[in-house]
Amino acid sequence: MIFFIPLLFVFPKKGDLAFADKLRRLRIRCPACAWEPSRTDRWYCSPGCGHVWNTFDTAALCPGCVKQWTYTVCLSCSVASPHEAWYVDEPEESGG
Numbered sequence: 606m607i608f609f610i611p612l613l614f615v616f617p618k619k620g621d622l623a624f625a626d627k628l629r630r631l632r633i634r635c636p637a638c639a640w641e642p643s644r645t646d647r648w649y650c651s652p653g654c655g656h657v658w659n660t661f662d663t664a665a666l667c668p669g670c671v672k673q674w675t676y677t678v679c680l681s682c683s684v685a686s687p688h689e690a691w692y693v694d695e696p697e698e699s700g701g
């Protein structure tokens with residue numbers, strides 16, 4: 606059984622707000638070659654429904670067939686890496 610929870614009805618906690626803020630600041634780059642995809646880049650759902658979309662807009666969830674991809678192929682070096690591995694923390698600015 607699957608429940609869809611409308612996120613807008615969930616009271617945000619302090620941790621959630623911090624996490625959302627953190628996600629906004631995450632950079633995306635290929636773990637293998639450091640290539641950074643732009644918003645105009647597109648991925649194919651293959652093997653799958655053949656849908657074309659920017660996989661980082663949906664956290665690797667295909668809008669066509671709702672398949673959750675765990676690996677994302679680099680459009681530059683063709684290496685498949687875990688989707689989570691594409692997100693990197695910006696180094697914090699510190700005076701030391």
Ligand SMILES: [Zn+2]
Pocket residue numbers: 635636637638639640679680681682683684
């Ligand atoms: Zn790459």
Ligand SMILES: [Zn+2]
Pocket residue numbers: 650653654655656667668669670671672
């Ligand atoms: Zn698909």
